[in-house]
Amino acid sequence: MKITIIGAGIIGVTSAYFLAKDGHEVEVIERQDGPALETSFANAGMLTPSMVDPWNSPGILGTLLTSLVTGHSAFVLRPKAVPTMIEWGLRFLSHSRKKKFYENLHRSADLACYSMKVLKQLQGDLSFEFDHLDTGSLKIFRDQQSLDDAAKKSESLFDHDMTFRVVTGKELLEIDPSLTHCAEELCGGLYFPDDHAGNAYSFTCEIEKAAKQLGVTFRYGVSVDKILKENGRISKIGTSVGAIECDQLVLAAGSYSTPLAKEVGINIPVRPAKGYSLSIPMKGWNAGPKMPINDDDFHAAVTPLGDTLRAAGTAEFAGLDPSLDRARLDALYDLVKDLYPDFYETIDRTEVAEWAGLRPLSLDGSPYLGKTEIENLYINTGHGPLGWTMACGSAQMLADIIAGKETALNKSAYDIKRA
Ligand SMILES: Cc1cc2nc3c(=O)[nH]c(=O)nc-3n(C[C@H](O)[C@H](O)[C@H](O)COP(=O)(O)OP(=O)(O)OC[C@H]3O[C@@H](n4cnc5c(N)ncnc54)[C@H](O)[C@@H]3O)c2cc1C
Secondary structure, three states, X not given: OEEEEEOOOHHHHHHHHHHHHOOOXXXXXXXXXXXOOOOXXXXXXXXXXXXOOOOOOOOHXXXXXXXXXXXXXXXXXXXXXXXXXXXXXXXXXXXXXXXXXXXXXXXXXXXXXXXXXXXXXXXXHOOOOOOOEOOOEEEEEOOHHHXXXXXXXXXXXXXXXXXXXXXXXXXXXXXXHHHHHHHHHOOEEEEEOOOEEOOHHHHHHHHHHHHHHOOOEEEEOXXXXXXXXXXXXXXXXXXXXXXXXXXXEEEOOHHHHHHHHHXXXXXXXXXXXXXXXXXXXXXXXXXXXXXXXXXXXXXXXXXXXXXEEEEEEEEEEEOEOOOOOHHHHHHHHHHHHHHOHXXXXXXXXXXXXXXXXXXXXXXXXXOEEEEOOOOOEEEEEOXXXXXXXXXXXXXXXXXXXXXXXXXXXXXXXXXXXXX
16 A cells, blocks of 8 residues: 655654555655654653543643633643634533543553553564663652642553552652752652653654665655545645645644644644753763653653753643743743752753644544544544653554554544544
């Protein structure tokens, strides 16, 4: 089968790899000059099935209303995004009912856990380096109520064979001694020993190389303007270098999948949730974190990736605007200052790579993947804050759906029809 994929982020590239492995002729169209240069470029690097609880948890409405008033919360809604957010936002909020929330959490947990298995298998099949850590991860708390609430949510992950421990402030230090400076502020945390981390950009570049060896063609610097439908099928895509004929099309363009699909009457309910990161050179500093550390108050995390400390998080609804907001970046510097005051004093901001990416956020925390109502149009998008964690499993599932094989998870649970 000849398959065209739009997007060479982590989702498009892993999809290309598994499709080529099945023997298909695959071509990837990407507007950037290489793989993973948009949202998959500088994320927090966490491979954390432990974090599958969707953002629209019970109580989200209060958090969002506070953010509208203060403008300084972890969630920010910019006025310019409001018109595209009203209907979607109401549907998003409707998923915060307790029953829905847990249903959504389990669907995402299934995919995240499966994805980690597929990633492990890939590591066995291919030999590559991506600053991989298998240390587990920590979530730290400054107030007991938040810790208790989070522990309660995590208990339901036992259904997925995911373990965690509630740990005291003292135990936190035993697990990651880098927390010495802020230990007194912390009431405790959650330790997830099975979590991993790694550099999503390096990983995508490695998979891109492996996909090329399987014969995948990557056409970089080519922007898709529109998708064209004739006689109920996708016939071609209009691009910056002219029309490209399509036999089968996979849309894996992250947040941009929604406007592209709209052209052919497919509504993908994904909205961009901008997040920020700092990549800070550690220059041999060895008193830093040994694993991803999630700070509940900052809604952000620090992860050691090789000789870089990645601080990432926060969510801003500002449409498809990729620009950097100083206050959001400063909130991440504040996190680093709070956790590592001595290291913070040594930071030369001219050496820090400041970045933002648009998480493609679905209504319920899981991606939309599989066939659409147009016979030869498939999608793989909407992975939101966990696209790195869910990438390999989603790509394998998509390849299995296209091959007509049995999928490891119930494919209808991830189908766009559920939206
Ligand atoms: C701050 C932050 C922290 C995060 N931390 C984590 C984490 O720790 N763990 C985790 O699992 N996930 C994390 N994520 C989420 C994860 O990064 C995303 O879910 C994932 O990168 C989405 O991948 P994608 O391939 O769908 O999108 P993208 O990486 O954006 O790829 C889409 C590609 O499509 C291309 N494209 C779009 N439109 C067109 C067009 N018209 N023509 C041609 N090409 C086009 C783009 O250039 C892009 O390369 C984080 C995200 C952010 C922003």
